[in-house]
Amino acid sequence: MNVTVPIKIEPLKVACSSCNLRELCLPVGLNSNDLDQLDELVATRRHVVRGDTLFRSGDVFQSIYAVRTGFFKTCVSSEDGRDQVTGFQMAGELLGLDGISTDRHSCDAVALEDSQVCVIPFEQLEELSREFTDLQRQFHKIMSREIVRDHGVMLLLGSMRAEERLAAFLLNLTQRLQARGFSAAALVLRMTREEIGSYLGLKLETVSRTFSKFQEEGLLEVKQRHLRILDQAGLQKLVNNTNC
Amino acid sequence: MNVTVPIKIEPLKVACSSCNLRELCLPVGLNSNDLDQLDELVATRRHVVRGDTLFRSGDVFQSIYAVRTGFFKTCVSSEDGRDQVTGFQMAGELLGLDGISTDRHSCDAVALEDSQVCVIPFEQLEELSREFTDLQRQFHKIMSREIVRDHGVMLLLGSMRAEERLAAFLLNLTQRLQARGFSAAALVLRMTREEIGSYLGLKLETVSRTFSKFQEEGLLEVKQRHLRILDQAGLQKLVNNTNC
DNA sequence: CGGAGGCTTGACGGCTGTCAAGGCTAGTGG
DNA sequence: CCACTAGCCTTGACAGCCGTCAAGCCTCCG
The missing domain is CATH 2.60.120.10 (Jelly Rolls)
Incomplete structure (x- = not known):
């Protein structure tokens, strides 16, 4: 090297x-x-x-x-x-x-x-x-989009529970991957549980437990950083419904 | 009318x-x-x-x-x-x-x-x-500043406890009021406990309780929306020290 | 093959949410 | 001017979600 x-x-x-x-x-x-x-x-x-x-x-x-x-x-x-x-x-x-x-x-x-x-x-x-x-307009749009994205994260951090946060995170991730031509179903996480937790305002143990819970419920298949989305609609429902 | x-x-x-x-x-x-x-x-x-x-x-x-x-x-x-x-x-x-x-x-x-x-x-x-x-540069700076501010709120929402959030909020508020020529010690809140709570990712009862706690500790004087900062350094310490 | 970093899981506790009751204040209308 | 009301705030009791601490497992890479 x-x-x-x-x-x-x-x-x-x-x-x-x-x-x-x-x-x-x-x-x-x-x-x-x-x-x-x-x-x-x-x-x-x-x-x-x-x-x-x-x-x-x-x-x-x-x-x-x-x-x-x-x-x-x-x-x-x-x-x-x-x-x-x-x-x-x-x-x-x-x-x-x-x-x-x-x-x-x-x-x-x-x-x-x-x-x-x-x-x-x-x-x-x-x-x-x-x-x-x-070009000017496009650049302004990109900055504005970042502001809007940040507001979405505030909503997530300020008003969602752990499951909802993780579900929203996964849906966002797969959506962006899909826009880049990747499968919406299978993905490999590039970040650790701790980094996910930091982003979502959770501890790494909570992230890990929630992954396990999603797996038990048949929403995901989790193998370390390899994920398979089994029930996208189920995840979406978690994000949308506050409690029921 | x-x-x-x-x-x-x-x-x-x-x-x-x-x-x-x-x-x-x-x-x-x-x-x-x-x-x-x-x-x-x-x-x-x-x-x-x-x-x-x-x-x-x-x-x-x-x-x-x-x-x-x-x-x-x-x-x-x-x-x-x-x-x-x-x-x-x-x-x-x-x-x-x-x-x-x-x-x-x-x-x-x-x-x-x-x-x-x-x-x-x-x-x-x-x-x-x-x-x-x-003017272009100034406008870009303002948009960027909003992004940086949002990141600060994410830090607050993602990693601080209730007391720390409220202390950070109050310090931010007084600082901005001071920049506009108002006293840094006395202020009147324009928003409800619920709105503060929403911003800080807390319930209104928690905001109210934390105000009361600050008052008991001699950091603030709280009378409904009328606040008097009695110990700014004490508030700052709350924000800076994770736990001790 | 061994170690380090990352992940999972359990036990437990505390912070904060939930529910409820009552008090305060400002604004309205008599 | 004063009583009333609605919205807001405070406080208590209790519960639950998530953090903390700890132990052990897995996987990747040197």
């Missing part, structure tokens, strides 16, 4: 305009002219090996990142060492929007498997979005 | 450039030229009486709003009627950013007292921000 080059940067091989994620990522809805411009902007890619951070809280903010392959978590920490996973990001999703506010990142982004991200220099993105209305 | 005009709209009397909130609101950091442009943009004001909504989930999104006077809450609801307060907004803070993502609002904004908001037509704001770099 070559430890002298911890961060591997390479010229981009796949342009946005021909990227198979373009319908999920920043380029959504852009015309071919805008896309050509975006290709110019997104010139580098960065590899992050499993366990490494893409950025840390406190790092100077310069770029946002689009996940090209792999899987990330973002987490915030309070001064006293409390830790909260704020999201899991998969291919086509953006990382680093938190950094715009103070020019420094306010959370850590950690790769949960070997990953590649497209580096989008923020100042140039702003410049380009002053020129291209559609 | 004239019920034929439920929404009162009037020409803006105070321009952004001379608004006493300009250091807290969208105009932060703009030069006088940008400010003049912003004055053109923000041409109307809207009154919302206590209990009325500024917008509702599902409403078509056209404008964002800056609170000029008064106090709002925003809340999301799930299909099954679950309800979650996602924030409280006071003078100088923006409302409606959630609507950008789908061109429809995804939460309700309710006035908790008679309020006025400045109406900022979003399409025109985007247009203007294509022209003025500082």
Whole structure:
């Protein structure tokens, strides 16, 4: 292993305009002219090996990142060492929007498997979005979507019980995987029980117990990180019905 | 009472450039030229009486709003009627950013007292921000700040106990009031125990009990919605120390 | 093959939710 | 001006969900 080059940067091989994620990522809805411009902007890619951070809280903010392959978590920490996973990001999703506010990142982004991200220099993105209305609009939509997503997580954390939280989490995960062409039924979790628990405001034991309960009830098949959804409607019902 | 005009709209009397909130609101950091442009943009004001909504989930999104006077809450609801307060907004803070993502609002904004908001037509704001770099940057910072704030709420909801949540909430509130020139020691809550509870992921009884506990411990003086902070450091300690 | 990290499961306790009763306050109408 | 009422708040008793602690198992990888 070559430890002298911890961060591997390479010229981009796949342009946005021909990227198979373009319908999920920043380029959504852009015309071919805008896309050509975006290709110019997104010139580098960065590899992050499993366990490494893409950025840390406190790092100077310069770029946002689009996940090209792999899987990330973002987490915030309070001064006293409390830790909260704020999201899991998969291919086509953006990382680093938190950094715009103070020019420094306010959370850590950690790769949960070997990953590649497209580096989008923020100042140039702003410049380009002053020129291209559609790009501007798309970027604003993505930021707004993140806000809406966060509100959904607040709803989950503020008003759901453990089973409901885990069911909502699994449905969200499978839905996003499905949008990327994966099966909605079988999946491999990239994160530990503890990370799921942190995201859902639960302890890892509760996550584990709830998985077991779902299995007993025939909703899931659980084998460590390998899951099979047996009864999607049953999970959905858990999320929708408060109690009955 | 004239019920034929439920929404009162009037020409803006105070321009952004001379608004006493300009250091807290969208105009932060703009030069006088940008400010003049912003004055053109923000041409109307809207009154919302206590209990009325500024917008509702599902409403078509056209404008964002800056609170000029008064106090709002925003809340999301799930299909099954679950309800979650996602924030409280006071003078100088923006409302409606959630609507950008789908061109429809995804939460309700309710006035908790008679309020006025400045109406900022979003399409025109985007247009203007294509022209003025500082305005663009400022708007992006505000959206990003909302994301960072949401992450803080997730941390609170995901990892804090009732006392810690309420202490954090009170400190946040007093800090924002102080930034607006109010005393950091005495305040009047604009929201009910139930709304506080919803925001903090607690039941109203727990909020009430925790208030009483803080009072017994000499941290607060509580008389219904009238609060006096007696020991700010003590509250801060509650937030910082997990247990001891 | 051995160890470390991750996962499962049990026992138990405490925090917070639930249900209920009663008090307070502000706003309304007589 | 004052009584009334509705909404809000407080407090108690009790229960249950989930956290804590502990022990042991599994799996992956060196």
